[in-house]
Amino acid sequence: MINAYTGCIDDASRLGRYRHxxxxxxxxxxxxxQAQIKDALPYLQDLAGQGPERETYKDNLxxxxxxxxxxxxxxxxxxxxxxxxxxxxxAS
Numbered sequence: 773m774i775n776a777y778t779g780c781i782d783d784a785s786r787l788g789r790y791r792h793x794x795x796x797x798x799x800x801x802x803x804x805x806q807a808q809i810k811d812a813l814p815y816l817q818d819l820a821g822q823g824p825e826r827e828t829y830k831d832n833l834x835x836x837x838x839x840x841x842x843x844x845x846x847x848x849x850x851x852x853x854x855x856x857x858x859x860x861x862x863a864s
Contacts, residue, residue: 785843
């Protein structure tokens with residue numbers, strides 16, 4: 773399950789990294805990923821410190837923590853680089 777999580781977070785990070793340069797508005801998706809990272813990273817770090825039988829999955833967990841930290845950086849960068857959404861003018 774940890775490997776699957778790592779793959780998913782890598783994919784989401786990659787999409788956020790490249791899609792923000794396109795014309796699609798992915799702001800809501802990036803915000804959702806940012807919120808999930810804020811919950812996931814402390815959980816993973818806690819698991820690394822005191823999870824049951826953690827030595828059996830330590831390498832995978834370390835990869836998941838690193839991938840989550842990288843995704844957090846990518847998400848923050850994407851949020852800064854995204855152009856603001858277009859302002860719609862009211863019809864007169």
